[in-house]
Amino acid sequence: MMKRIQQLTNRMIPLLLLTGMLAGCGSTESSGSSSETTSPLANVATSSAKTVVEASAKPEIDLSKVTINVGQTSWATYEKGFKEAGLLDTPYKIEFSVFQGGNLQMEAMAAGHLDLATSSEIPPIFAAQAQNGGNFKIIAVREGSTLQQELVIPKGSPIKSVADLKGKKVAYVGNTTAHYFLLKMLQTAGLGWKDIEAVNLTTSDGLTALVGGNVDALASYGNAIISAHQNGATTLASAKDILSGNFTLQATPAALQDAGKRAAIVDFLKRLDQFHEWTRNNQQKWAEITAENTHQPVETALNTLIEGETQRPSRVVPITLKAISSMQDVADTFNEVGLLKQKIDVSTFWSQELNEEIKKIGE
Numbered sequence: 001m002m003k004r005i006q007q008l009t010n011r012m013i014p015l016l017l018l019t020g021m022l023a024g025c026g027s028t029e030s031s032g033s034s035s036e037t038t039s040p041l042a043n044v045a046t047s048s049a050k051t052v053v054e055a056s057a058k059p060e061i062d063l064s065k066v067t068i069n070v071g072q073t074s075w076a077t078y079e080k081g082f083k084e085a086g087l088l089d090t091p092y093k094i095e096f097s098v099f100q101g102g103n104l105q106m107e108a109m110a111a112g113h114l115d116l117a118t119s120s121e122i123p124p125i126f127a128a129q130a131q132n133g134g135n136f137k138i139i140a141v142r143e144g145s146t147l148q149q150e151l152v153i154p155k156g157s158p159i160k161s162v163a164d165l166k167g168k169k170v171a172y173v174g175n176t177t178a179h180y181f182l183l184k185m186l187q188t189a190g191l192g193w194k195d196i197e198a199v200n201l202t203t204s205d206g207l208t209a210l211v212g213g214n215v216d217a218l219a220s221y222g223n224a225i226i227s228a229h230q231n232g233a234t235t236l237a238s239a240k241d242i243l244s245g246n247f248t249l250q251a252t253p254a255a256l257q258d259a260g261k262r263a264a265i266v267d268f269l270k271r272l273d274q275f276h277e278w279t280r281n282n283q284q285k286w287a288e289i290t291a292e293n294t295h296q297p298v299e300t301a302l303n304t305l306i307e308g309e310t311q312r313p314s315r316v317v318p319i320t321l322k323a324i325s326s327m328q329d330v331a332d333t334f335n336e337v338g339l340l341k342q343k344i345d346v347s348t349f350w351s352q353e354l355n356e357e358i359k360k361i362g363e
Helices: 002-024 040-057 077-084 102-110 122-127 177-188 203-211 223-230 253-257 259-281 283-294 298-311 321-336 355-359
Strands: 067-073 093-099 116-119 137-143 149-153 169-172 197-200 217-221 234-238 246-251 315-317
Touching: 067 077, 067 102, 067 259, 077 093, 077 259, 077 283, 093 102, 102 116, 102 122, 102 246, 116 122, 122 177, 122 321, 137 253, 137 259, 149 177, 149 223, 169 177, 169 203, 177 217, 177 321, 203 217, 203 223, 217 223, 246 253, 246 321, 253 259, 259 283, 259 298, 259 315, 259 355, 283 298
Parallel strands: 067 093, 067 116, 169 197, 169 217
Antiparallel strands: 116 246, 137 246, 137 315, 149 217, 149 234
């Protein structure tokens, strides 16, 4: 034992002597004195320690091990669009899922099947009433066109105005823009929700019901409206001046708390904005792709794209008080006619935590 202690003592003496020598090379630091200098070695040690602390506070993220589950509506716009624009070369993995509407994306998000979803202003309002609050936070807004959001009637219909729908059977897509703009159209015509026989159907079932003569009108959007017109339907009223054009982007709280998924989501939103820029610079090509997937003439798809981008260019923007206020107005409208369980404050499910990062997207 004594031999072991002696060995340790022999090893420590040189270290103690070296420490004393280094300490003697510079004056000791006392608080409140600006004239005293610090040992260069001490600076290096402090700098190294700081680097270690920062590295431990912000560990490097290996995005190759990250997968985000992203919802999209209709014919896989994001997946096909990103591929055409050369934006699918992400350092992380993306699992895309296709839904008929934003309302179904919100249901999937509530069940924990999606990390990122996109919808109009309306689905989050209804989703927030779920037991778990819908399991989402709105993190950004995609501004976009409000075209192809219409109330249509079948070929040969005797109906001439929205007021003529009193007592009629009208199909709509619940908890979506169609739900909202149909309500606003009825109010403008002096009618209430109970003045019609409202039939809640999916976009595809609503189209089938309209073409088959089982309903007198259809409030819908996107491919359903395109197909309705191809089957002879005509526009009774357009929602282009009713809707705000704010399409919200939602993420789950769990995804936002995961450093890897959070970084991937920010990168995805940047690519989404780049995709919209690509479509503006490649209108003919994108119109051809759209026409092929929606079974409409290329010229029609091109005109819709040009008109839509002229009306409101598609872009990803940070959250603003104006956007929150717009959704609150929508929620209040639903509440006033008894279509919500209770009055809600929409600001509770908006999160501006990514605002600074999203502001850089458009720079």
